[in-house]
Amino acid sequence: MRSRIxxxxxxxxxxxxxxxxxxxxxxxxxxxxxxxxxxxxxxCGTSEVMRRSGLSKPVVWRWQERFMQExxxxxxxxxxxxxxxxxxxxxxxxxxxxxxxxxxxxxxxxWSVRAMAKAVGxxxxxxxxxxxxxxxxxxxxxxxxxxxxxxxxxxFTDVVGLYxxxxxxxxxxxxxxxxxIQALDRTQPGLPIKKGRAGTMTHDYIRHGTTTLFAxxxxxxxxxxxxxxxxxxxxxxxxxxxxxxAEVNRPGFAGGCSV
Numbered sequence: 001m002r003s004r005i006x007x008x009x010x011x012x013x014x015x016x017x018x019x020x021x022x023x024x025x026x027x028x029x030x031x032x033x034x035x036x037x038x039x040x041x042x043x044c045g046t047s048e049v050m051r052r053s054g055l056s057k058p059v060v061w062r063w064q065e066r067f068m069q070e071x072x073x074x075x076x077x078x079x080x081x082x083x084x085x086x087x088x089x090x091x092x093x094x095x096x097x098x099x100x101x102x103x104x105x106x107x108x109x110x111w112s113v114r115a116m117a118k119a120v121g122x123x124x125x126x127x128x129x130x131x132x133x134x135x136x137x138x139x140x141x142x143x144x145x146x147x148x149x150x151x152x153x154x155x156f157t158d159v160v161g162l163y164x165x166x167x168x169x170x171x172x173x174x175x176x177x178x179x180x181i182q183a184l185d186r187t188q189p190g191l192p193i194k195k196g197r198a199g200t201m202t203h204d205y206i207r208h209g210t211t212t213l214f215a216x217x218x219x220x221x222x223x224x225x226x227x228x229x230x231x232x233x234x235x236x237x238x239x240x241x242x243x244x245x246a247e248v249n250r251p252g253f254a255g256g257c258s259v
């Protein structure tokens with residue numbers, strides 16, 4: 001033990017130190033510090049104190065000095081460290097948010113990370129953190145469409161009312177189409193890419209271009225009439241309407257076949 005280290009442990013201190021070591025709910029770092037002081041008070045050298053506590057020599061010396069200065073309470077407290085970089089002022093954070101909600105300068109369509117960082121005078125990583133904390137995604141854009149039809153509300157009400165309260169003995173079908181569907185031929189789906197492994201596909205994986213799905217949903221029972229076609233024109237849509245009419249008018253119709 002170093003000559004300038006003189007650990008004086010009173011009976012009251014020893015009771016507290018032993019209680020810290022024996023308590024099963026004590027944090028391990030607190031128990032190790034208590035063992036350092038107990039072993040030092042027992043007259044053990046630095047090597048023996050290191051063996052009992054499992055701590056290195058500089059750490060043992062640090063907690064011996066801390067006990068000499070602050071007692072048992074000093075062993076249970078961790079000194080706070082100064083942050084390496086001060087946090088951004090609230091005014092700067094608010095300025096980033098305000099600029100993000102406003103139109104970007106010049107001919108830009110949206111704010112980029114670098115443009116915002118240059119405008120505010122902070123780092124790009126700080127801009128990303130502010131956007132993430134405030135759920136701001138200026139790079140994403142959602143479109144919407146407003147109808148110019150003066151009878152739009154009237155037509156909209158009729159369609160919704162047909163779904164909500166259809167006429168008696170009526171078959172209500174919701175018809176839609178989805179184009180550009182990948183027509184893939186494979187034994188089984190491939191596995192997605194993940195860390196350390198590329199995406200996989202079977203040896204017989206073949207792409208047959210794209211296909212268009214026309215489907216009619218029976219809103220009463222959820223059954224679907226569907227048909228795939230190679231092209232997406234009004235001719236194909238009329239053919240599908242003729243198929244729907246034939247399916248609905250056949251005897252014993254219960255909503256069509258599922259797809």
